[in-house]
Amino acid sequence: METEVTRMQAEDYSLFYGQFKALNKINIKIPANRVTAFIGPSGCGKSTFLRSFNRMNDLIPSVTTTGTVYLDGKDVGKQDVVELRRKVGMVFQRPNPFPKSIFDNVAYGPRLHGTKNKSDLAVLVEKSLRRSALWDEVKDDLQKSGMSLSGGQQQRLCIARAIAVNPEVILMDEPASALDPVATLKIEELMNELKNKYTIAIVTHNMQQAGRVSDYTAFMLTDENRSGNLIEFGATKQIFTTPSDSRTEDYISGRFG
Amino acid sequence: MTSGTRRTGLEKIMKTVLLISALASVLIVLLIFVFTLKEAMPAFREIGVWKMLSGTTWRPGNGEFGILAMIAGSGLVTLGAIIIGVPLALGTAVFLSEIAPEWIVRVVRPSIELLAGIPSVVYGLFGMVIIVPLVRMIPAPGNAGFGLLSASIVLAVMVLPTIANISEFAIRSVPRGYKEGSLALGATKWETISRVMIPAARPGIISAVVLGLGRALGETIAMIMVIGNSVILPTAMTDNPLSIFLSRARTLTGNIAVEISYATGVHESALFATGVVLFILIMLVNSSARFLLKKGAQ
Ligand SMILES: Nc1ncnc2c1ncn2[C@@H]1O[C@H](COP(=O)(O)OP(=O)(O)OP(=O)(O)O)[C@@H](O)[C@H]1O
Ligand SMILES: [Mg+2]
Numbered sequence: 409m410e411t412e413v414t415r416m417q418a419e420d421y422s423l424f425y426g427q428f429k430a431l432n433k434i435n436i437k438i439p440a441n442r443v444t445a446f447i448g449p450s451g452c453g454k455s456t457f458l459r460s461f462n463r464m465n466d467l468i469p470s471v472t473t474t475g476t477v478y479l480d481g482k483d484v485g486k487q488d489v490v491e492l493r494r495k496v497g498m499v500f501q502r503p504n505p506f507p508k509s510i511f512d513n514v515a516y517g518p519r520l521h522g523t524k525n526k527s528d529l530a531v532l533v534e535k536s537l538r539r540s541a542l543w544d545e546v547k548d549d550l551q552k553s554g555m556s557l558s559g560g561q562q563q564r565l566c567i568a569r570a571i572a573v574n575p576e577v578i579l580m581d582e583p584a585s586a587l588d589p590v591a592t593l594k595i596e597e598l599m600n601e602l603k604n605k606y607t608i609a610i611v612t613h614n615m616q617q618a619g620r621v622s623d624y625t626a627f628m629l630t631d632e633n634r635s636g637n638l639i640e641f642g643a644t645k646q647i648f649t650t651p652s653d654s655r656t657e658d659y660i661s662g663r664f665g
Numbered sequence: 666m667t668s669g670t671r672r673t674g675l676e677k678i679m680k681t682v683l684l685i686s687a688l689a690s691v692l693i694v695l696l697i698f699v700f701t702l703k704e705a706m707p708a709f710r711e712i713g714v715w716k717m718l719s720g721t722t723w724r725p726g727n728g729e730f731g732i733l734a735m736i737a738g739s740g741l742v743t744l745g746a747i748i749i750g751v752p753l754a755l756g757t758a759v760f761l762s763e764i765a766p767e768w769i770v771r772v773v774r775p776s777i778e779l780l781a782g783i784p785s786v787v788y789g790l791f792g793m794v795i796i797v798p799l800v801r802m803i804p805a806p807g808n809a810g811f812g813l814l815s816a817s818i819v820l821a822v823m824v825l826p827t828i829a830n831i832s833e834f835a836i837r838s839v840p841r842g843y844k845e846g847s848l849a850l851g852a853t854k855w856e857t858i859s860r861v862m863i864p865a866a867r868p869g870i871i872s873a874v875v876l877g878l879g880r881a882l883g884e885t886i887a888m889i890m891v892i893g894n895s896v897i898l899p900t901a902m903t904d905n906p907l908s909i910f911l912s913r914a915r916t917l918t919g920n921i922a923v924e925i926s927y928a929t930g931v932h933e934s935a936l937f938a939t940g941v942v943l944f945i946l947i948m949l950v951n952s953s954a955r956f957l958l959k960k961g962a963q
Contacts, residue, residue, distance in 0.1 A: 504842030
């Protein structure tokens with residue numbers, strides 16, 4: 409842990425929905441080029457916390473925060489949100505391709521950020537689709553609507569779309585929860601590939617999945633005020649075998665949550 | 666009778682009732698069309714369909730019944746209303762659905778609904794008192810203020826509520842995921858609206874525009890009050906082709922309303938024929954819109 413490079417970090421970070429404190433003073437360092445899993449019972453603030461890294465919570469007017477979230481040592485709150493979101497991509501729980509062609513879905517981000525040249529775009533689209541392990545299945549008809557793909561393919565399309573803008577971090581909020589086991593396995597394999605290039609933070613309810621894909625695991629839990637707290641964070645192996653907090657052990661062994 | 670058969674019996678009756686109500690509107694449309702057509706037949710027979718459609722002079726006293734000028738008048742004023750009204754309505758819809766804070770929405774939306782409730786004749790008065798004098802200030806020979814431009818502006822305001830309301834609904838119905846997906850890729854709010862939200866809402870926006878078109882083609886009294894009503898084929902009044910909109914004109918609807926009270930014989934029948942043409946025009950607009958909708962959905 410000490411030898412890891414920190415990509416993202418939260419420091420005494422609290423978040424409120426109006427009066428309700430959803431996250432309570434969270435401190436964590438997300439290591440670069442690793443998969444970090446967030447686990448914990450429903451409502452403990454995993455999604456809320458993940459959305460803090462790319463400031464998606466800005467969309468909710470009632471949200472206020474204290475403390476700081478950093479990307480590469482810089483306060484994300486002080487960065488241009490457009491540039492931040494280019495660097496910190498997101499894959500959602502429900503696959504959400506745009507009602508556009510496969511090509512246009514992947515090219516959407518690069519076009520926004522200034523890649524206009526047709527052949528550059530074509531190269532980028534192919535590269536992203538290859539990296540998200542979708543290329544072989546769609547290469548014959550990139551003009552087909554992204555919505556016509558299966559759920560698992562759609563999710564890989566969304567990953568390709570996120571990769572296409574060359575982010576540093578990819579946030580995934582239960583990316584496989586709407587998928588069947590085969591598609592889930594594909595996504596998991598993909599994460600293993602992707603961490604060579606990207607830092608990945610994933611929320612999952614599936615303990616086996618967390619165990620399989622992640623290098624580090626963060627366990628969150630609500631306190632008596634229903635605020636989300638980070639209970640324990642460490643190497644996945646250690647969290648799953650010798651957790652230092654009894655609540656982590658209870659949760660992982662399925663005794664509550 | 667067991668309760669089961671009584672319930673299936675009721676089911677059958679309900680089905681029939683619903684079917685009849687649905688058929689009633691079809692029947693009424695058919696009846697209106699057939700009777701208008703029947704009244705129009707003498708004119709079509711005596712003057713000739715093509716001669717009516719292509720004729721540019723309308724002089725009932727002389728037995729000349731060309732309605733091309735009115736077709737052009739209706740077409741141009743509707744075009745003008747759409748050119749002015751659609752951006753305005755779309756802007757309103759985007760503003761209300763995506764940008765305006767809640768309290769502004771609560772003020773603006775009822776005022777737009779109020780706009781929809783104002784009687785046509787009041788729009789006509791507003792046009793005569795406000796729009797016509799303003800348009801008259803445009804320096805061009807023969808510009809009297811009354812004409813296509815004034816009529817288009819009035820009509821644009823009249824179709825605004827329809828188009829804005831339905832478009833706003835269409836934009837609000839776009840799945841949240843599209844918007845979040847776009848923003849998460851680093852798109853700005855405006856890029857998200859123009860590249861994802863509006864394209865996704867396009868089918869709804871097209872239906873909104875078509876409903877607006879239908880309303881515009883059918884508008885009568887407000888048009889009579891501001892368009893000048895001269896039966897002339899509109900032409901540009903200066904070197905600028907846009908000055909065609911300063912020309913006076915008459916709409917198909919206006920033609921009927923102005924003359925029906927005293928028309929007799931072929932003249933009267935020719936006015937019914939005008940109605941038939943209007944009917945078909947509106948049908949064409951609607952079906953082409955449905956075609957566009959289907960194409961957009963694919
Ligand atoms: N937009 C919102 N407004 C108000 N409260 C919210 C909002 N979104 C989430 N919350 C509250 O914040 C807390 C954390 O929610 P969050 O969705 O982050 O939990 P989660 O750990 O992702 O749960 P799950 O595992 O069910 O997805 C919950 O109590 C929830 O009710
Ligand atoms: Mg969640």
